[in-house]
Amino acid sequence: MVGLGENLEEVQEVMRDQRAWGVDILTIGQYLQPSKNHLPIERYYTPEEFQALKEYGLKIGFKWVESAPLVRSSYHAVEQVRALSKVHQQLYG
Numbered sequence: 190m191v192g193l194g195e196n197l198e199e200v201q202e203v204m205r206d207q208r209a210w211g212v213d214i215l216t217i218g219q220y221l222q223p224s225k226n227h228l229p230i231e232r233y234y235t236p237e238e239f240q241a242l243k244e245y246g247l248k249i250g251f252k253w254v255e256s257a258p259l260v261r262s263s264y265h266a267v268e269q270v271r272a273l274s275k276v277h278q279q280l281y282g
Contacts, residue, residue, distance in 0.1 A: 192220035194231040197238065204246055213252040217242050218260035234258070 243256035
């Protein structure tokens with residue numbers, strides 16, 4: 190989730206760390222304040238920023254990146270697993 194006060198460089202740093210740990214699938218979505226009792230939104234990311242983060246993630250080696258305002262961790266999970274399972278089978282038999 191983005192929008193809690195981080196900057197793009199910090200997001201990219203976390204993305205690089207995740208790749209270094211072997212993470213293949215990344216989802217990035219906009220934080221939305223669930224109630225007045227939760228942290229407020231610091232800023233809204235633009236569709237262009239979400240697209241840039243997706244492109245950056247693919248560039249640094251993620252096999253699948255979902256990046257848009259309403260993306261959540263389960264977003265298109267079935268499609269991700271099916272597609273990457275086929276890739277894994279092709280690579281590792």
